[in-house]
Amino acid sequence: MRELNHETITDSVLESLARTPDARLKRIMAGLVTHLHDFAREVELTEAEWSAGIAFLTRVGHMCSDKRQEFILLSDTLGLSMLVTAMNNPGAQGTTEATVFGPFHVADAPRYEHGEDVANGAAGPPCMVAGRVLDRDGKPVPGATIEVWQADDDGLYDVQRPELTQAQARGVLHSGDKGEFHFRSIVPCSYAIPHDGPVGDMLAATGRHPWRPAHLHFMISAPGYKTLVTHLFRRGDQYLESDAVFGVRSSLIADWETGADGVCHLYHDFILNHAPAARG
Incomplete structure:
Protein backbone atom coordinates (compact mmCIF):
# COMPACT_ATOMS: atom_id res chain seq x y z
CA MET A 1 0.00 0.00 0.00
CA THR A 46 -4.49 25.56 7.16
CA GLU A 47 -7.44 23.40 8.12
CA ALA A 48 -9.24 26.44 9.48
CA GLU A 49 -8.72 28.30 6.20
CA TRP A 50 -9.89 25.29 4.19
CA SER A 51 -13.02 25.11 6.37
CA ALA A 52 -13.64 28.84 5.92
CA GLY A 53 -13.33 28.42 2.14
CA ILE A 54 -15.87 25.60 2.14
CA ALA A 55 -18.23 27.72 4.24
CA PHE A 56 -17.80 30.63 1.83
CA LEU A 57 -18.65 28.50 -1.22
CA THR A 58 -21.63 27.04 0.65
CA ARG A 59 -22.91 30.57 1.28
CA VAL A 60 -22.41 31.38 -2.41
CA GLY A 61 -24.58 28.39 -3.33
CA HIS A 62 -27.28 29.34 -0.85
CA MET A 63 -27.50 32.83 -2.40
CA CYS A 64 -28.28 31.43 -5.85
CA SER A 65 -31.85 31.47 -7.14
CA ASP A 66 -33.73 31.94 -10.39
CA LYS A 67 -33.29 35.70 -9.83
CA ARG A 68 -29.68 35.82 -8.66
CA GLN A 69 -26.56 33.87 -9.64
CA GLU A 70 -23.96 34.41 -6.93
CA PHE A 71 -21.51 31.99 -8.56
CA ILE A 72 -21.49 34.13 -11.72
CA LEU A 73 -20.85 37.18 -9.53
CA LEU A 74 -17.96 35.34 -7.89
CA SER A 75 -16.52 34.34 -11.25
CA ASP A 76 -16.98 37.89 -12.54
CA THR A 77 -15.28 39.56 -9.60
CA LEU A 78 -12.34 37.16 -9.71
CA GLY A 79 -11.80 38.01 -13.38
CA LEU A 80 -12.46 34.41 -14.40
CA SER A 81 -15.52 35.26 -16.50
CA MET A 82 -13.62 37.84 -18.52
CA LEU A 83 -10.62 35.50 -18.88
CA VAL A 84 -12.83 32.76 -20.34
CA THR A 85 -14.59 35.31 -22.57
CA ALA A 86 -11.29 36.67 -23.88
CA MET A 87 -9.87 33.20 -24.56
CA ASN A 88 -12.97 32.03 -26.41
CA ASN A 89 -13.63 35.25 -28.32
CA PRO A 90 -10.28 36.38 -29.75
CA GLY A 91 -12.23 38.10 -32.51
CA ALA A 92 -10.99 39.22 -35.88
CA GLN A 93 -9.72 42.58 -37.02
CA GLY A 94 -12.56 45.09 -37.04
CA THR A 95 -15.16 42.95 -35.28
CA THR A 96 -16.89 44.08 -32.10
CA GLU A 97 -15.21 42.87 -28.93
CA ALA A 98 -17.02 40.56 -26.54
CA THR A 99 -17.28 41.05 -22.80
CA VAL A 100 -18.86 39.36 -19.80
CA PHE A 101 -22.39 37.98 -19.97
CA GLY A 102 -23.36 39.00 -16.45
CA PRO A 103 -25.95 37.41 -14.15
CA PHE A 104 -29.08 39.32 -15.23
CA HIS A 105 -29.91 38.06 -18.71
CA VAL A 106 -33.42 36.61 -19.00
CA ALA A 107 -34.52 34.22 -21.73
CA ASP A 108 -37.75 34.94 -23.61
CA ALA A 109 -37.70 38.69 -23.00
CA PRO A 110 -40.52 40.72 -24.64
CA ARG A 111 -40.35 41.26 -28.41
CA TYR A 112 -40.33 44.81 -29.76
CA GLU A 113 -40.59 46.47 -33.13
CA HIS A 114 -38.17 49.17 -34.24
CA GLY A 115 -38.78 52.44 -32.44
CA GLU A 116 -40.64 50.96 -29.50
CA ASP A 117 -39.74 51.62 -25.87
CA VAL A 118 -37.97 48.67 -24.25
CA ALA A 119 -37.74 50.59 -20.95
CA ASN A 120 -41.43 49.81 -20.43
CA GLY A 121 -41.72 52.13 -17.44
CA ALA A 122 -38.20 51.75 -16.00
CA ALA A 123 -36.98 54.91 -14.28
CA GLY A 124 -34.35 56.99 -16.04
CA PRO A 125 -33.77 59.77 -18.56
CA PRO A 126 -35.09 58.81 -22.01
CA CYS A 127 -32.64 57.62 -24.63
CA MET A 128 -32.74 56.74 -28.31
CA VAL A 129 -30.52 53.85 -29.40
CA ALA A 130 -29.78 53.06 -33.05
CA GLY A 131 -27.21 51.33 -35.17
CA ARG A 132 -26.57 48.54 -37.63
CA VAL A 133 -25.49 44.92 -37.53
CA LEU A 134 -22.80 44.32 -40.15
CA ASP A 135 -20.33 41.64 -41.16
CA ARG A 136 -16.56 42.11 -41.40
CA ASP A 137 -16.90 43.33 -45.01
CA GLY A 138 -19.38 46.03 -44.02
CA LYS A 139 -22.35 44.18 -45.47
CA PRO A 140 -25.61 44.33 -43.52
CA VAL A 141 -26.80 41.33 -41.54
CA PRO A 142 -30.60 41.39 -41.84
CA GLY A 143 -32.81 39.50 -39.41
CA ALA A 144 -30.20 39.33 -36.66
CA THR A 145 -31.67 38.76 -33.21
CA ILE A 146 -30.72 41.64 -30.90
CA GLU A 147 -31.27 41.14 -27.19
CA VAL A 148 -30.79 44.20 -24.97
CA TRP A 149 -31.01 44.64 -21.21
CA GLN A 150 -29.88 47.17 -18.61
CA ALA A 151 -30.32 48.48 -15.08
CA ASP A 152 -32.71 51.31 -14.27
CA ASP A 153 -31.86 54.71 -12.79
CA ASP A 154 -31.66 53.16 -9.32
CA GLY A 155 -29.03 50.71 -10.55
CA LEU A 156 -31.41 47.75 -10.41
CA TYR A 157 -32.45 45.24 -13.08
CA ASP A 158 -36.09 44.29 -13.30
CA VAL A 159 -35.37 40.82 -11.86
CA GLN A 160 -34.10 42.57 -8.71
CA ARG A 161 -37.52 44.17 -8.20
CA PRO A 162 -39.95 41.53 -6.86
CA GLU A 163 -42.83 44.01 -7.05
CA LEU A 164 -42.72 44.11 -10.87
CA THR A 165 -45.20 42.07 -12.86
CA GLN A 166 -43.67 42.86 -16.26
CA ALA A 167 -40.21 43.02 -17.78
CA GLN A 168 -38.53 46.42 -17.88
CA ALA A 169 -35.43 47.72 -19.65
CA ARG A 170 -34.97 44.55 -21.64
CA GLY A 171 -36.24 43.25 -24.94
CA VAL A 172 -35.60 41.48 -28.22
CA LEU A 173 -35.55 43.11 -31.68
CA HIS A 174 -34.45 42.04 -35.16
CA SER A 175 -32.29 43.99 -37.56
CA GLY A 176 -33.91 45.26 -40.76
CA ASP A 177 -32.99 44.64 -44.39
CA LYS A 178 -30.03 47.01 -44.13
CA GLY A 179 -28.95 45.63 -40.77
CA GLU A 180 -30.49 48.62 -39.04
CA PHE A 181 -32.22 48.79 -35.65
CA HIS A 182 -33.50 51.52 -33.35
CA PHE A 183 -35.37 51.56 -30.08
CA ARG A 184 -36.11 53.76 -27.10
CA SER A 185 -34.77 53.07 -23.62
CA ILE A 186 -33.19 54.98 -20.73
CA VAL A 187 -29.69 56.35 -20.21
CA PRO A 188 -27.67 53.78 -18.24
CA CYS A 189 -26.09 54.68 -14.92
CA SER A 190 -23.28 53.12 -12.91
CA TYR A 191 -24.42 50.69 -10.23
CA ALA A 192 -23.12 48.36 -7.56
CA ILE A 193 -23.35 44.65 -8.18
CA PRO A 194 -25.24 42.81 -5.41
CA HIS A 195 -22.88 42.96 -2.45
CA ASP A 196 -25.12 41.89 0.43
CA GLY A 197 -23.84 38.31 0.21
CA PRO A 198 -20.57 36.39 0.29
CA VAL A 199 -19.18 38.04 -2.85
CA GLY A 200 -19.75 41.44 -1.27
CA ASP A 201 -17.98 40.23 1.87
CA MET A 202 -15.04 39.11 -0.26
CA LEU A 203 -14.84 42.51 -1.98
CA ALA A 204 -14.91 44.32 1.36
CA ALA A 205 -12.27 42.01 2.84
CA THR A 206 -9.95 42.71 -0.09
CA GLY A 207 -10.53 46.47 -0.12
CA ARG A 208 -12.44 46.54 -3.40
CA HIS A 209 -15.60 48.39 -4.42
CA PRO A 210 -18.62 46.67 -6.04
CA TRP A 211 -19.30 49.27 -8.75
CA ARG A 212 -19.74 48.80 -12.49
CA PRO A 213 -19.61 51.67 -14.98
CA ALA A 214 -22.82 52.59 -16.80
CA HIS A 215 -23.49 50.20 -19.65
CA LEU A 216 -26.06 48.66 -21.96
CA HIS A 217 -25.99 44.91 -22.62
CA PHE A 218 -26.30 43.40 -26.10
CA MET A 219 -26.43 39.82 -27.31
CA ILE A 220 -26.60 39.57 -31.10
CA SER A 221 -26.98 36.34 -33.06
CA ALA A 222 -27.56 35.41 -36.68
CA PRO A 223 -27.16 32.22 -38.72
CA GLY A 224 -23.62 31.81 -39.97
CA TYR A 225 -22.15 34.21 -37.41
CA LYS A 226 -20.61 33.79 -33.98
CA THR A 227 -22.98 35.05 -31.30
CA LEU A 228 -21.74 38.33 -29.85
CA VAL A 229 -22.19 39.07 -26.13
CA THR A 230 -21.05 42.57 -25.32
CA HIS A 231 -21.78 45.90 -23.60
CA LEU A 232 -21.58 49.53 -24.59
CA PHE A 233 -20.08 51.63 -21.78
CA ARG A 234 -20.91 55.29 -21.24
CA ARG A 235 -17.91 57.54 -21.85
CA GLY A 236 -16.78 59.57 -18.83
CA ASP A 237 -18.05 57.16 -16.19
CA GLN A 238 -15.90 57.23 -13.06
CA TYR A 239 -15.68 53.43 -12.89
CA LEU A 240 -14.36 52.72 -16.39
CA GLU A 241 -10.87 52.11 -14.99
CA SER A 242 -12.00 50.02 -12.03
CA ASP A 243 -14.96 47.92 -13.20
CA ALA A 244 -15.64 45.37 -10.45
CA VAL A 245 -15.90 42.59 -13.04
CA PHE A 246 -13.04 43.71 -15.35
CA GLY A 247 -15.35 43.92 -18.37
CA VAL A 248 -14.44 47.29 -19.95
CA ARG A 249 -12.76 47.41 -23.36
CA SER A 250 -11.79 50.76 -24.88
CA SER A 251 -13.49 49.86 -28.17
CA LEU A 252 -16.79 49.46 -26.29
CA ILE A 253 -16.82 52.96 -24.75
CA ALA A 254 -19.47 55.02 -26.51
CA ASP A 255 -21.04 58.48 -26.43
CA TRP A 256 -24.58 59.20 -25.31
CA GLU A 257 -25.07 62.63 -26.87
CA THR A 258 -27.91 65.03 -26.20
CA GLY A 259 -29.68 65.94 -29.43
CA ALA A 260 -31.60 69.03 -30.46
CA ASP A 261 -34.70 67.35 -29.07
CA GLY A 262 -33.14 67.32 -25.60
CA VAL A 263 -33.00 63.52 -25.59
CA CYS A 264 -29.82 61.45 -25.36
CA HIS A 265 -28.91 59.53 -28.51
CA LEU A 266 -26.59 56.56 -28.88
CA TYR A 267 -25.52 55.28 -32.28
CA HIS A 268 -23.29 52.22 -32.70
CA ASP A 269 -22.62 49.63 -35.37
CA PHE A 270 -21.93 46.05 -34.33
CA ILE A 271 -19.59 43.97 -36.48
CA LEU A 272 -20.12 40.21 -36.30
CA ASN A 273 -17.51 37.56 -36.93
CA HIS A 274 -18.35 34.62 -39.16
CA ALA A 275 -18.91 31.36 -37.32
CA PRO A 276 -16.00 28.95 -37.58
CA ALA A 277 -16.36 26.30 -40.25
CA ALA A 278 -17.67 22.99 -38.98
CA ARG A 279 -15.01 20.33 -38.64
CA GLY A 280 -15.43 17.38 -40.93
Whole structure:
Protein backbone atom coordinates (compact mmCIF):
# COMPACT_ATOMS: atom_id res chain seq x y z
CA MET A 1 0.00 0.00 0.00
CA ARG A 2 1.31 3.42 -0.96
CA GLU A 3 1.95 5.79 1.92
CA LEU A 4 0.35 9.13 1.11
CA ASN A 5 1.61 12.49 2.28
CA HIS A 6 1.23 16.09 1.18
CA GLU A 7 3.71 15.55 -1.67
CA THR A 8 2.54 12.18 -3.03
CA ILE A 9 -1.26 12.49 -2.78
CA THR A 10 -1.54 14.51 -6.01
CA ASP A 11 -0.13 11.68 -8.11
CA SER A 12 -2.54 9.23 -6.51
CA VAL A 13 -5.54 11.39 -7.31
CA LEU A 14 -4.34 11.85 -10.90
CA GLU A 15 -3.92 8.10 -11.26
CA SER A 16 -7.51 7.62 -10.08
CA LEU A 17 -8.63 9.78 -13.02
CA ALA A 18 -6.63 7.85 -15.61
CA ARG A 19 -9.62 5.77 -16.74
CA THR A 20 -11.96 8.72 -17.28
CA PRO A 21 -13.61 7.85 -20.63
CA ASP A 22 -14.17 11.45 -21.78
CA ALA A 23 -10.78 12.84 -22.79
CA ARG A 24 -11.81 16.47 -22.32
CA LEU A 25 -13.23 15.80 -18.86
CA LYS A 26 -10.06 13.93 -17.96
CA ARG A 27 -7.90 16.90 -18.96
CA ILE A 28 -10.06 19.39 -17.06
CA MET A 29 -10.18 17.29 -13.89
CA ALA A 30 -6.45 16.58 -13.97
CA GLY A 31 -5.67 20.27 -14.39
CA LEU A 32 -8.08 21.23 -11.62
CA VAL A 33 -6.61 18.73 -9.16
CA THR A 34 -3.04 19.69 -10.03
CA HIS A 35 -3.62 23.43 -9.60
CA LEU A 36 -5.72 23.06 -6.45
CA HIS A 37 -3.11 20.89 -4.79
CA ASP A 38 -0.28 23.20 -5.88
CA PHE A 39 -2.25 26.19 -4.56
CA ALA A 40 -2.79 24.55 -1.16
CA ARG A 41 0.92 23.71 -0.88
CA GLU A 42 2.03 27.15 -2.09
CA VAL A 43 0.00 29.13 0.46
CA GLU A 44 0.39 26.46 3.16
CA LEU A 45 -3.38 26.27 3.59
CA THR A 46 -4.49 25.56 7.16
CA GLU A 47 -7.44 23.40 8.12
CA ALA A 48 -9.24 26.44 9.48
CA GLU A 49 -8.72 28.30 6.20
CA TRP A 50 -9.89 25.29 4.19
CA SER A 51 -13.02 25.11 6.37
CA ALA A 52 -13.64 28.84 5.92
CA GLY A 53 -13.33 28.42 2.14
CA ILE A 54 -15.87 25.60 2.14
CA ALA A 55 -18.23 27.72 4.24
CA PHE A 56 -17.80 30.63 1.83
CA LEU A 57 -18.65 28.50 -1.22
CA THR A 58 -21.63 27.04 0.65
CA ARG A 59 -22.91 30.57 1.28
CA VAL A 60 -22.41 31.38 -2.41
CA GLY A 61 -24.58 28.39 -3.33
CA HIS A 62 -27.28 29.34 -0.85
CA MET A 63 -27.50 32.83 -2.40
CA CYS A 64 -28.28 31.43 -5.85
CA SER A 65 -31.85 31.47 -7.14
CA ASP A 66 -33.73 31.94 -10.39
CA LYS A 67 -33.29 35.70 -9.83
CA ARG A 68 -29.68 35.82 -8.66
CA GLN A 69 -26.56 33.87 -9.64
CA GLU A 70 -23.96 34.41 -6.93
CA PHE A 71 -21.51 31.99 -8.56
CA ILE A 72 -21.49 34.13 -11.72
CA LEU A 73 -20.85 37.18 -9.53
CA LEU A 74 -17.96 35.34 -7.89
CA SER A 75 -16.52 34.34 -11.25
CA ASP A 76 -16.98 37.89 -12.54
CA THR A 77 -15.28 39.56 -9.60
CA LEU A 78 -12.34 37.16 -9.71
CA GLY A 79 -11.80 38.01 -13.38
CA LEU A 80 -12.46 34.41 -14.40
CA SER A 81 -15.52 35.26 -16.50
CA MET A 82 -13.62 37.84 -18.52
CA LEU A 83 -10.62 35.50 -18.88
CA VAL A 84 -12.83 32.76 -20.34
CA THR A 85 -14.59 35.31 -22.57
CA ALA A 86 -11.29 36.67 -23.88
CA MET A 87 -9.87 33.20 -24.56
CA ASN A 88 -12.97 32.03 -26.41
CA ASN A 89 -13.63 35.25 -28.32
CA PRO A 90 -10.28 36.38 -29.75
CA GLY A 91 -12.23 38.10 -32.51
CA ALA A 92 -10.99 39.22 -35.88
CA GLN A 93 -9.72 42.58 -37.02
CA GLY A 94 -12.56 45.09 -37.04
CA THR A 95 -15.16 42.95 -35.28
CA THR A 96 -16.89 44.08 -32.10
CA GLU A 97 -15.21 42.87 -28.93
CA ALA A 98 -17.02 40.56 -26.54
CA THR A 99 -17.28 41.05 -22.80
CA VAL A 100 -18.86 39.36 -19.80
CA PHE A 101 -22.39 37.98 -19.97
CA GLY A 102 -23.36 39.00 -16.45
CA PRO A 103 -25.95 37.41 -14.15
CA PHE A 104 -29.08 39.32 -15.23
CA HIS A 105 -29.91 38.06 -18.71
CA VAL A 106 -33.42 36.61 -19.00
CA ALA A 107 -34.52 34.22 -21.73
CA ASP A 108 -37.75 34.94 -23.61
CA ALA A 109 -37.70 38.69 -23.00
CA PRO A 110 -40.52 40.72 -24.64
CA ARG A 111 -40.35 41.26 -28.41
CA TYR A 112 -40.33 44.81 -29.76
CA GLU A 113 -40.59 46.47 -33.13
CA HIS A 114 -38.17 49.17 -34.24
CA GLY A 115 -38.78 52.44 -32.44
CA GLU A 116 -40.64 50.96 -29.50
CA ASP A 117 -39.74 51.62 -25.87
CA VAL A 118 -37.97 48.67 -24.25
CA ALA A 119 -37.74 50.59 -20.95
CA ASN A 120 -41.43 49.81 -20.43
CA GLY A 121 -41.72 52.13 -17.44
CA ALA A 122 -38.20 51.75 -16.00
CA ALA A 123 -36.98 54.91 -14.28
CA GLY A 124 -34.35 56.99 -16.04
CA PRO A 125 -33.77 59.77 -18.56
CA PRO A 126 -35.09 58.81 -22.01
CA CYS A 127 -32.64 57.62 -24.63
CA MET A 128 -32.74 56.74 -28.31
CA VAL A 129 -30.52 53.85 -29.40
CA ALA A 130 -29.78 53.06 -33.05
CA GLY A 131 -27.21 51.33 -35.17
CA ARG A 132 -26.57 48.54 -37.63
CA VAL A 133 -25.49 44.92 -37.53
CA LEU A 134 -22.80 44.32 -40.15
CA ASP A 135 -20.33 41.64 -41.16
CA ARG A 136 -16.56 42.11 -41.40
CA ASP A 137 -16.90 43.33 -45.01
CA GLY A 138 -19.38 46.03 -44.02
CA LYS A 139 -22.35 44.18 -45.47
CA PRO A 140 -25.61 44.33 -43.52
CA VAL A 141 -26.80 41.33 -41.54
CA PRO A 142 -30.60 41.39 -41.84
CA GLY A 143 -32.81 39.50 -39.41
CA ALA A 144 -30.20 39.33 -36.66
CA THR A 145 -31.67 38.76 -33.21
CA ILE A 146 -30.72 41.64 -30.90
CA GLU A 147 -31.27 41.14 -27.19
CA VAL A 148 -30.79 44.20 -24.97
CA TRP A 149 -31.01 44.64 -21.21
CA GLN A 150 -29.88 47.17 -18.61
CA ALA A 151 -30.32 48.48 -15.08
CA ASP A 152 -32.71 51.31 -14.27
CA ASP A 153 -31.86 54.71 -12.79
CA ASP A 154 -31.66 53.16 -9.32
CA GLY A 155 -29.03 50.71 -10.55
CA LEU A 156 -31.41 47.75 -10.41
CA TYR A 157 -32.45 45.24 -13.08
CA ASP A 158 -36.09 44.29 -13.30
CA VAL A 159 -35.37 40.82 -11.86
CA GLN A 160 -34.10 42.57 -8.71
CA ARG A 161 -37.52 44.17 -8.20
CA PRO A 162 -39.95 41.53 -6.86
CA GLU A 163 -42.83 44.01 -7.05
CA LEU A 164 -42.72 44.11 -10.87
CA THR A 165 -45.20 42.07 -12.86
CA GLN A 166 -43.67 42.86 -16.26
CA ALA A 167 -40.21 43.02 -17.78
CA GLN A 168 -38.53 46.42 -17.88
CA ALA A 169 -35.43 47.72 -19.65
CA ARG A 170 -34.97 44.55 -21.64
CA GLY A 171 -36.24 43.25 -24.94
CA VAL A 172 -35.60 41.48 -28.22
CA LEU A 173 -35.55 43.11 -31.68
CA HIS A 174 -34.45 42.04 -35.16
CA SER A 175 -32.29 43.99 -37.56
CA GLY A 176 -33.91 45.26 -40.76
CA ASP A 177 -32.99 44.64 -44.39
CA LYS A 178 -30.03 47.01 -44.13
CA GLY A 179 -28.95 45.63 -40.77
CA GLU A 180 -30.49 48.62 -39.04
CA PHE A 181 -32.22 48.79 -35.65
CA HIS A 182 -33.50 51.52 -33.35
CA PHE A 183 -35.37 51.56 -30.08
CA ARG A 184 -36.11 53.76 -27.10
CA SER A 185 -34.77 53.07 -23.62
CA ILE A 186 -33.19 54.98 -20.73
CA VAL A 187 -29.69 56.35 -20.21
CA PRO A 188 -27.67 53.78 -18.24
CA CYS A 189 -26.09 54.68 -14.92
CA SER A 190 -23.28 53.12 -12.91
CA TYR A 191 -24.42 50.69 -10.23
CA ALA A 192 -23.12 48.36 -7.56
CA ILE A 193 -23.35 44.65 -8.18
CA PRO A 194 -25.24 42.81 -5.41
CA HIS A 195 -22.88 42.96 -2.45
CA ASP A 196 -25.12 41.89 0.43
CA GLY A 197 -23.84 38.31 0.21
CA PRO A 198 -20.57 36.39 0.29
CA VAL A 199 -19.18 38.04 -2.85
CA GLY A 200 -19.75 41.44 -1.27
CA ASP A 201 -17.98 40.23 1.87
CA MET A 202 -15.04 39.11 -0.26
CA LEU A 203 -14.84 42.51 -1.98
CA ALA A 204 -14.91 44.32 1.36
CA ALA A 205 -12.27 42.01 2.84
CA THR A 206 -9.95 42.71 -0.09
CA GLY A 207 -10.53 46.47 -0.12
CA ARG A 208 -12.44 46.54 -3.40
CA HIS A 209 -15.60 48.39 -4.42
CA PRO A 210 -18.62 46.67 -6.04
CA TRP A 211 -19.30 49.27 -8.75
CA ARG A 212 -19.74 48.80 -12.49
CA PRO A 213 -19.61 51.67 -14.98
CA ALA A 214 -22.82 52.59 -16.80
CA HIS A 215 -23.49 50.20 -19.65
CA LEU A 216 -26.06 48.66 -21.96
CA HIS A 217 -25.99 44.91 -22.62
CA PHE A 218 -26.30 43.40 -26.10
CA MET A 219 -26.43 39.82 -27.31
CA ILE A 220 -26.60 39.57 -31.10
CA SER A 221 -26.98 36.34 -33.06
CA ALA A 222 -27.56 35.41 -36.68
CA PRO A 223 -27.16 32.22 -38.72
CA GLY A 224 -23.62 31.81 -39.97
CA TYR A 225 -22.15 34.21 -37.41
CA LYS A 226 -20.61 33.79 -33.98
CA THR A 227 -22.98 35.05 -31.30
CA LEU A 228 -21.74 38.33 -29.85
CA VAL A 229 -22.19 39.07 -26.13
CA THR A 230 -21.05 42.57 -25.32
CA HIS A 231 -21.78 45.90 -23.60
CA LEU A 232 -21.58 49.53 -24.59
CA PHE A 233 -20.08 51.63 -21.78
CA ARG A 234 -20.91 55.29 -21.24
CA ARG A 235 -17.91 57.54 -21.85
CA GLY A 236 -16.78 59.57 -18.83
CA ASP A 237 -18.05 57.16 -16.19
CA GLN A 238 -15.90 57.23 -13.06
CA TYR A 239 -15.68 53.43 -12.89
CA LEU A 240 -14.36 52.72 -16.39
CA GLU A 241 -10.87 52.11 -14.99
CA SER A 242 -12.00 50.02 -12.03
CA ASP A 243 -14.96 47.92 -13.20
CA ALA A 244 -15.64 45.37 -10.45
CA VAL A 245 -15.90 42.59 -13.04
CA PHE A 246 -13.04 43.71 -15.35
CA GLY A 247 -15.35 43.92 -18.37
CA VAL A 248 -14.44 47.29 -19.95
CA ARG A 249 -12.76 47.41 -23.36
CA SER A 250 -11.79 50.76 -24.88
CA SER A 251 -13.49 49.86 -28.17
CA LEU A 252 -16.79 49.46 -26.29
CA ILE A 253 -16.82 52.96 -24.75
CA ALA A 254 -19.47 55.02 -26.51
CA ASP A 255 -21.04 58.48 -26.43
CA TRP A 256 -24.58 59.20 -25.31
CA GLU A 257 -25.07 62.63 -26.87
CA THR A 258 -27.91 65.03 -26.20
CA GLY A 259 -29.68 65.94 -29.43
CA ALA A 260 -31.60 69.03 -30.46
CA ASP A 261 -34.70 67.35 -29.07
CA GLY A 262 -33.14 67.32 -25.60
CA VAL A 263 -33.00 63.52 -25.59
CA CYS A 264 -29.82 61.45 -25.36
CA HIS A 265 -28.91 59.53 -28.51
CA LEU A 266 -26.59 56.56 -28.88
CA TYR A 267 -25.52 55.28 -32.28
CA HIS A 268 -23.29 52.22 -32.70
CA ASP A 269 -22.62 49.63 -35.37
CA PHE A 270 -21.93 46.05 -34.33
CA ILE A 271 -19.59 43.97 -36.48
CA LEU A 272 -20.12 40.21 -36.30
CA ASN A 273 -17.51 37.56 -36.93
CA HIS A 274 -18.35 34.62 -39.16
CA ALA A 275 -18.91 31.36 -37.32
CA PRO A 276 -16.00 28.95 -37.58
CA ALA A 277 -16.36 26.30 -40.25
CA ALA A 278 -17.67 22.99 -38.98
CA ARG A 279 -15.01 20.33 -38.64
CA GLY A 280 -15.43 17.38 -40.93
